[in-house]
Amino acid sequence: MDLTNKTVFRYSISLRIITAFSILIIFFTVFILFVFNGLVKEAHIKVALDEMRDKTHFVENYLIAKYNTLDPDKKLLLEEIKQMAGITGLRVSFIAKDGKVIADSDVNTPQSMDNHKYRVEVMQAEKEGSGHSMRYSHTLETDMFYYAQNYDNYILRMAKPLPEMRASLIRIRQIMIYLGAIILLLSIIIVLFIVASITRPINETINFASQFASGDYTKRISNYSNSEIGMIQRSLNNMADQLVEKINSLVFEQNKLNITIESIADGITVINKEKKIVIVNKAFYKCIDVTRIKVSGLLFFEVIRNRTLNLRIEQSLAQAKPSHFEEELINGRTYDVSINPISEERTLQGVLVVLRDVTEKKKIEKIKTDLVSNMSHELKTPVTIIKGYLETIALNLNNTEQCSGYIRKAIENADRQTSIINDIIKLNMIETSNDFANEKIIIDDLIEGCVNILGQKAQLRDIQLNKKLEAMGEGVVGNKFLAEEIFFNLIDNAINYNLPGGEVNIESSISNNNQLTVKINDTGIGIPKESIDRIFERFYRVDKGRSRESGGTGLGLSIVKHAATLLGWKITVRSDSKGSSFRVIIYL
């Protein structure tokens, strides 16, 4: 309800009550005044009549007492009558039964007066004993009130000018009008108060309702009216409380759902039957490579740019059938896609699309299959070679010199086989075992040990091993076996992939007080750029021949990587045509 409607409603309800009551009050006041006016007039006439009757009796008594005759002297009578008029304050007329005026207090020559036989009051008096009338007197030229009383031989008539009577009536009427006006005014004021007391709670209720409707859920009706409206107000307040409670629980549920959807790592979206995206989580944005725009409310094919996925969504929407497949999306990652129809009362409402990133899983699967084929190949090679030598030996048993050469080669390959098997076992152990004890390692001693073992090999290849180690004192906490594997393999590689006359420099330094860095630099052949990321893979070698020649198995750096992960250390590598540099970063 808007403001205009509200005003119209308020005006109309107050106005209607006020108008209705005002009309009623005015009507009743006028009616009462009218009735009162009649009653007052009647009472007034009655009082006047009584007064005249009394005064008539008085005059009659006086005249009879004085004259005791029915034919008194006319002149004398006139004098008496004038005196009576003076005493009573009325006009007195003495009329004979035949209607002739015998004497009149206001007229000196009654014989000049008209016959009064047919005057209304006279006729009425003759008939009923007394009579009265109000009319214009031509004699006195004014309105008069007449009263006539019939006696045995004459009729006595008294008269009073009407204006006199009217004046007192008008005064009474004025007082009545004033009183009426006051009553009217008071009544209207009372009505206004009553209307205000009725409309106030209504207005309060309307204000509350419109504020609530416009979203202010905190407002309530503070004072209940003690009328029926109070019950409505109480119910409205209760309704508002319940609504707020419902809204809060709905908002809570919605938030819970949003948080749940957002916290899921899989990309989730719900597309309605109008093909619009209605729910979408952050992970989904990543899958479809959209970061900025808000996609909910858009058509799904405006957002998802993968033909297969769009086609399958379209099919699921059309046939209400689930769909499950794997697909590489625009961000270059592979997803396990499942599209499930959402139905309500057997009618399709939309589809739920869940995208699970399986890129890593696929990679691991590939690594596993590659590993199996690599391993079998690596293990088969020395055996094949040994078999070849043994067959040659069998054919040349007489040639001892040649045979001893073949036997040496066969033994070399058997050793290589052993090395490969040893490295596989070692790598497997590092990968699967989790009981590598923590112990104190003195890094300098460890490197010293490796240098001692590998010194001879370096000397044979004319490679100089240099050490510049910072005294570590207390040492670090870790596993000795794992640490040894790391340094041995890195120094071994620095010798193996070096050039005659080259150098291997081993340096250590402490930085930031909590980081020990050991650098193993060589002046060797270096690693091609494209291979740097792959050298830690199992059996990966840049140059297989060279690796084999130096007794490598292709597993050394894999062992280094896993051992470092277990110890919480970090290995970095840099390489160019002048040589390679491996860093072992140890967090103290």
Ligand SMILES: Nc1ncnc2c1ncn2[C@@H]1O[C@H](COP(=O)(O)OP(=O)(O)O)[C@@H](O)[C@H]1O
């Ligand atoms: N210091 C280095 N200089 C040049 N190439 C290296 C160096 N260290 C490792 N590589 C390359 O990385 C490959 C993998 O090393 P590794 O896992 O130790 O296996 P292996 O030494 O048994 O061949 C080596 O074959 C070699 O091509």
Ligand SMILES: [Mg+2]
């Ligand atoms: Mg190696």
